[in-house]
Amino acid sequence: MPLPYLRIFRYIDEIARVGSIRKAAESLFITPSALDRRVQDLEEELGAELFERHARGMRLTAAGEIFVHHVRAQRADFERVRSEIENLKGLRKGTVSVAASQAMAFTVLPEVMNRFRQVNPGVSFMVKICDHASVVKALREFETDLGVVYNIPKSADIAIQFEVEQRLCAVMAEKHPLAHANTVKMRDCLRYPLALPDSTLGGRILLENYFAHSSLKPKIVLESNSFEMLRNFVRSNDAVTFQIQIGAELDQVKDGLIARHIEDRSLARQSLSVAQLKGRPLPLPALRFMSMLRDALTGK
Amino acid sequence: MPLPYLRIFRYIDEIARVGSIRKAAESLFITPSALDRRVQDLEEELGAELFERHARGMRLTAAGEIFVHHVRAQRADFERVRSEIENLKGLRKGTVSVAASQAMAFTVLPEVMNRFRQVNPGVSFMVKICDHASVVKALREFETDLGVVYNIPKSADIAIQFEVEQRLCAVMAEKHPLAHANTVKMRDCLRYPLALPDSTLGGRILLENYFAHSSLKPKIVLESNSFEMLRNFVRSNDAVTFQIQIGAELDQVKDGLIARHIEDRSLARQSLSVAQLKGRPLPLPALRFMSMLRDALTGK
DNA sequence: CTGGAGTGTTGCGAAAAAACGAACGGTACA
DNA sequence: TGTACCGTTCGTTTTTTCGCAACACTCCAG
Numbered sequence A, B: 001m002p003l004p005y006l007r008i009f010r011y012i013d014e015i016a017r018v019g020s021i022r023k024a025a026e027s028l029f030i031t032p033s034a035l036d037r038r039v040q041d042l043e044e045e046l047g048a049e050l051f052e053r054h055a056r057g058m059r060l061t062a063a064g065e066i067f068v069h070h071v072r073a074q075r076a077d078f079e080r081v082r083s084e085i086e087n088l089k090g091l092r093k094g095t096v097s098v099a100a101s102q103a104m105a106f107t108v109l110p111e112v113m114n115r116f117r118q119v120n121p122g123v124s125f126m127v128k129i130c131d132h133a134s135v136v137k138a139l140r141e142f143e144t145d146l147g148v149v150y151n152i153p154k155s156a157d158i159a160i161q162f163e164v165e166q167r168l169c170a171v172m173a174e175k176h177p178l179a180h181a182n183t184v185k186m187r188d189c190l191r192y193p194l195a196l197p198d199s200t201l202g203g204r205i206l207l208e209n210y211f212a213h214s215s216l217k218p219k220i221v222l223e224s225n226s227f228e229m230l231r232n233f234v235r236s237n238d239a240v241t242f243q244i245q246i247g248a249e250l251d252q253v254k255d256g257l258i259a260r261h262i263e264d265r266s267l268a269r270q271s272l273s274v275a276q277l278k279g280r281p282l283p284l285p286a287l288r289f290m291s292m293l294r295d296a297l298t299g300k
Numbered sequence C: 001c002t003g004g005a006g007t008g009t010t011g012c013g014a015a016a017a018a019a020c021g022a023a024c025g026g027t028a029c030a
Numbered sequence D: 001t002g003t004a005c006c007g008t009t010c011g012t013t014t015t016t017t018c019g020c021a022a023c024a025c026t027c028c029a030g
Helices: A007-018 A021-027 A032-046 A062-088 A108-119 A132-140 A204-212 A227-234 A284-297 B007-018 B021-028 B032-046 B062-088 B108-119 B132-140 B204-212 B227-234 B284-297
Strands: A051-054 A057-060 A094-100 A123-129 A146-150 A158-166 A168-173 A194-197 A220-224 A240-244 A257-261 A270-277 B051-054 B057-060 B094-100 B123-129 B146-150 B158-166 B168-173 B193-197 B219-224 B240-244 B257-261 B270-277
Touching: A007 A021, A007 A032, A007 A057, A007 A062, A021 A032, A021 A057, A057 A062, A062 A094, A062 A284, A062 B062, A094 A132, A094 A284, A108 A123, A108 A284, A132 A146, A132 A270, A146 A284, A158 A284, A168 A227, A194 A204, A194 A227, A220 A227, A227 A240, A270 A284, B007 B021, B007 B032, B007 B057, B007 B062, B021 B032, B021 B057, B057 B062, B062 B094, B062 B284, B094 B132, B094 B284, B108 B123, B108 B284, B132 B146, B132 B270, B146 B284, B158 B284, B168 B227, B193 B204, B193 B227, B219 B227, B227 B240, B270 B284
Parallel strands: A094 A123, A094 A146, A194 A220, A194 A240, B094 B123, B094 B146, B193 B219, B193 B240
Antiparallel strands: A051 A057, A146 A270, A158 A270, A168 A240, A168 A257, B051 B057, B146 B270, B158 B270, B168 B240, B168 B257
16 A cells, blocks of 8 residues: 555565465565565666575575665654654654563553654554663564563664663562562562572663572572463562562552562662664654653653 | 666756756657656655746755765775775775875876786776865765865865875976076065966965055966966966975976975965765775875875 | 475566656746 | 747557466475
8 A cells, every 4th residue: 555666675675574475465465476476586687686585585685684674664764754843733642662561561651652742643653662782683673663662672773762770679479578578689579489580681680690690599489481370470479579660569559569668789780771773864753752762761 | 888776866966957847858869758647756756846846947855855866875885895895806996086286297206007907907986176165076976085175174974084294386387587596585576577386276366465555566477277387377477476385395396397385484284185075985995095185195 | 216395596477666748727037 | 019938738659567387497295
């Protein structure tokens, strides 16, 4: 349906993504033969093969890598232009795409998104919850405008727009002995069974770090890649789990759970970073959303 | 003949450039009616008018400005991708486009270009000699990769890659009284008729500046926008003209002319700047050429 | 080693997109 | 008040793209 102008770019992008002409043809609602012709024409025009023909599909050549990167940058920038023109008409339309750590899915992101939509009703969102590595990958491949992630790997082509230091909280049932203790320290928690986020989740790195420098042996009874799983688990036993400060109201009972600060100074802090692909001009809605996100995260 | 993929982009670019569908259609070798359709389709697709229909032609709207800028950036970046792919094939093909001040047309630019072509025989050049304002304009409109210009106006979207300080020289006939004087000062020159570069040429600004702070009245007998004109003029009389150090062998007779340093300390120096459009990834040949230009200008 | 299931590719007729060519309606400027 | 230039519309023709069926090839399991 949409613009026939960048057809070939969409084609190439999709083939590179799924690694096969036939699969790409299917999701593009087109015949493999037609798609193949477009690829051949383009390769002839450029004077270079973009794909290695493999018996199992297509793999990008070096030239293909260059070209696909350009294609994706181009397509993303075209969306920016669209939103810029919509903005000119006073309509403020467009889509903001965010790739975020799982912890953001609970309170912060949904809340800010709702506030944003009250001011900009024409803007829609695409949120992809994934781990650190995937966030960077999504930024690199122009799949997403913004990355919101803990402990983002430093990298030359990623621009960190701002960071918020986050502390680790202990989460436990409301009737847990530590629930209303004066202070909660890490060694207190270690007397109880632990339910830990796995390495795909933010916070795990901090814990690993602590355990490595501590003589105490934790009793790990559950590891999971789901915060919800962990929370539901500790609700009805004496285990303790951990999560980032954000998304947890401190010292308040909620759903039978309570989150407490961990007082240890030795526990390194980690930062929540909002990042984008370096050098890429973002669509206006994304810029405005990032601004609102900054206000919300840094405390208005 | 070349790629049908970015046809519409080429169309829009050309219309914006010449300001008329009919003129653009002519240089694009299609009929005005066909061109008109493409514009209308695109405008409908974007949901915004790109041009104001005027009785004398088409003028860009605000949305059109945004779109055309994107189109030109896109087309320029596509050329970069082409050259990058050619480079991958070991061919080092491509075109380097330079917009330069007139003084560069004599010695520096041709010389460096020849050296460059000995190393990269597949690279061709496009050189446009023009004044300061046009250089910046050409950079902004993606017409040129590099700008080589005196006293470049500082501007947020222009990135100065490097600068070389240049002093003003007095140029006169080989038999001129000042030709072999021990030193040449500005006030010496003022005793003779002057042939001045006009305001479109580098160096004029320095002279204006000097005259404004001096009580001496210059005898201006010729103003011209052509260095060749000025040089040919003073060859056979007692007038003095001025030009930038570059492109003039100091204290050596050449073609019946000689160039002398001007000793005045009060005479401000000006810098020759090599610049590009900020944030724009340059084609590989342009980068390599700029590097060689830097070596040549800063003394290897 | 042989058949099946996956891949990219080719030839030809059909469909869709773009371009043509002539006529229309308007604004500016002499 | 023409005349000259502009963008635009309509019906037709040309070019480009697509679909369909068949082909050639590689891989892998039986």
